[in-house]
Amino acid sequence: MRTAKGSAPSRRPAVVVLLLGASLVFSALVVTIQSSFFTGSRRSLVGREEIRVLSDLQTRLQQCVASRGLGLTADIIDHCKLVLKFPEGTNSTWYNAQFKIFEPLEYKYDVCEAILLWEQYxxxxxxxxxxxxxxxxxxxxxxxxxxxxxxxxxxxxxxxxxxxxxxxxxxxxxxxxxxxxxxxxxxxxxxxxxxxxxxxxxxxxxxxxxxxxxxxxxxxxxxxxxxxxxxxxxxxxxxxxxxxxxxxxxxxxxxxxxxxxxxxxxxxxxxxxxxxxxxxxxxxxxxxxxxxxxxxxxxxxxxxxxxxxxxxxxxxxxxxxxxxxxxxxxxxxxxxxxxxxxxxxxxxxxxxxxxERKQDWSDVPSKEIIRSAHTVALRLKREQTGQEGDLxxxxxxxxxxxxxxxxxxxxxxxxxxxxxxxxxxxxxxxxxxxxxxxxxxxxxxxxxxxxxxxxxxxxxxxxxxxxxx
CATH class of the missing domain: 3.90.1480.20 (Glycosyl transferase family 29)
Known part of the structure; x- marks a missing residue:
């Protein structure tokens, strides 16, 4: 040793379709706002195309949660962050003695970090x-x-x-x-x-x-x-x-x-x-x-x-x-x-x-979408940490x-x-x-x-x- 340094139900309620449509409009608006913000700075870490790729994943992920989440919903914060929420009235029984609270009904995640972590695994x-x-x-x-x-x-x-x-x-x-x-x-x-x-x-x-x-x-x-x-x-x-x-x-x-x-x-x-x-x-x-x-x-x-x-x-x-x-x-x-x-x-x-139903994984974002988002998330992280070149x-x-x-x-x-x-x-x-x-x-x-x-x-x-x- 030398040491050196993929069947979801075929008919979905109309309200879900409307919500998904609204989410697409919202995501497009997010892309526009974020792109103008980031491209307006000479020190931008991510540009219009990168924002589009990450926001596309967020939209697909939001649709996936709506279809497969058994009541969970996903609220998009920006091109990397979102919140998963349980419906109001969910029975929260886990009590945290240290903070004297029951477990919350919503959880915030950084999707860019999650992609990088699990691809690394x-x-x-x-x-x-x-x-x-x-x-x-x-x-x-x-x-x-x-x-x-x-x-x-x-x-x-x-x-x-x-x-x-x-x-x-x-x-x-x-x-x-x-x-x-x-x-x-x-x-x-x-x-x-x-x-x-x-x-x-x-x-x-x-x-x-x-x-x-x-x-x-x-x-x-x-x-x-x-x-x-x-x-x-x-x-x-x-x-x-x-x-x-x-x-x-x-x-x-x-x-x-x-x-x-x-x-x-x-x-x-x-x-x-x-x-x-x-x-x-x-x-x-x-x-x-x-x-x-x-x-x-x-x-x-x-x-x-x-x-x-x-x-x-x-x-x-x-x-x-x-x-x-x-x-x-x-x-x-x-x-x-x-x-x-x-x-x-x-x-x-x-x-x-x-x-009781045949599993259909088409609701999950495709490997191509995830792969593209991973590439952008990796580039963003390396720019943020000052890494140079593609290793x-x-x-x-x-x-x-x-x-x-x-x-x-x-x-x-x-x-x-x-x-x-x-x-x-x-x-x-x-x-x-x-x-x-x-x-x-x-x-x-x-x-x-x-x-x-x-x-x-x-x-x-x-x-x-x-x-x-």
Whole structure:
């Protein structure tokens, strides 16, 4: 290692048509006003054509929310910002004890930032690897220590000790690749699932992502399916890994938070691949393991369908399909953000109120519209931050490094025979020529560079690792 610096109802109410027409007139007015403002300044960051492209996306997004939002509406503020609003009278039950208020009925979003963020996820690695720690200047001393529980120190002053903790779950380079799978299902744990029979549909996906201790068995098969490929678990659930996997030897287990001495003892007895989530920390409009599973899926799937998330009107309590109701994440905030992501083409939502009709994704802005808006949003951001030139996906690379060869496969000498004789390392040895064509093409377009997100709440500061081809 060398370190260098897509059927909506066919008939829509007349009032919706009128509203959409009015929104088009409003958007055109916004374009005119904003264009005259920006083009009138010699220091303008965005011109008439850029405003038109972004405003066109905002209008399409507004139409998408009106058609698919199950009561939500989108109010445009400017070419980048909008507000998603719930109808008056929506039952707001989530109480914030700190601010002594119930969750609000409207949420403001910056669409330009959202486009940039989620396109970045499609190009990123979300599994912690040895190359990330080696390339990042403070990788072993500071970052590694944050991922080890009960280390006894806030930094890895003893690198050998830290490596001993992490070796079991630390592949040399990314075990998964962008575009590796065509279709993926992310299955949440919501009680919504018991109102549907999506099981067979879920199992038809190339890969299925599940959370924590969600059971997969014949009892719930018609609701959640039986296919199991990836499971993202928090620290509490990870303590019970063997019971969660329940004999599923090929299901990839990904620990969300930190590795623990007790986990290592259990991992040595498992035949399954086990990794550590790369640990991106970003403030966004939805929280929880389900959101992290979407991030994970976006980094290796072309199309991401989500099931079992709290999205339908009237849903006022966070539940699990396999346990009694419990308090959880605020449902209104999550539902609004997922709707934004669907109308940006990031995910596709499946829920009880959409189960009885054929899904038609034509309401979602086309890939061409989103791609054009992404180009403009990226140019705008780079002008605002003083970046010069077009560096493509590498404009935010703050740290560069080079990876020579394959490096060591994760593991240790004292693994059990069960794990030694399993195919736990099959993902780490996947050859490029065995990946689907789209994944190979993406790898070539990126020049063999893997992108990692550094911690923080900004889009910037990537760790970029060049692999020898």
């Amino acid at each position: 499609r190009n990123m690695t979300t599994i912690l690897t040895r190359e990330y720690l080696d390339v990042r200047p403070d990788g072993w001393l500071e970052y590694a220590a944050k991922r080890i529980a009960q280390l006894g120190a806030d930094k890895c002053y003893n690198r050998s000790l830290c490596e001993e903790h992490l070796n079991l779950i630390l592949p040399a380079k990314p075990p998964f690749h962008p575009r590796q799978f065509k279709t993926c299902a992310v299955v949440g744990n919501s009680g919504d699932l018991l109102k549907t029979e999506f099981g067979e549909e879920i199992d038809e996906h190339d890969a299925v992502f599940r959370d924590n201790e969600a059971p997969v068995n014949e009892k719930y098969a018609k609701h959640v399916g039986l296919k199991r490929d990836f499971r993202l678990v928090v620290r509490g659930a990870a303590r019970n890994m063997a019971a969660i996997l329940n004999g599923s030897s090929d299901e990839v287990l990904i620990i969300k938070s930190v590795i623990h001495r007790d986990f290592n003892a259990a991992i040595k007895e498992l035949p399954n691949p086990v990794y550590l989530f790369q640990g991106i920390v970003l403030r966004r409009g939805a929280k929880g393991t389900g959101m992290k599973s979407i991030e994970l899926a976006l980094s290796m799937c072309d199309t991401v369908d989500i099931y079992g998330f709290t999205v339908d009107p009237g849903y006022t309590e966070w539940t699990r399909y396999f346990s009694t109701p419990r308090k959880g994440h605020n449902p209104l905030q999550g539902r609004a953000y997922y709707q934004l992501l669907e109308c940006l083409g990031v995910i596709r939502i499946h829920s009880p109120m959409r189960a 493509g996906p590498f404009g935010n690379c703050k740290v560069w490094g080079t990876m020579d060869g394959d490096g060591p496969v994760s593991g240790s000498l004292d693994m059990s025979d069960t794990r030694k004789n399993s195919n736990y390392n099959k993902w780490e040895l996947v050859l490029l020529e065995r990946l689907r064509k789209e994944a190979q093409e993406h790898y070539a377009q990126m020049g063999g560079v893997s992108l990692y997100k550094m911690d923080g709440n900004k889009l910037d500061d990537l760790v970029c690792v060049k692999h020898t081809l």
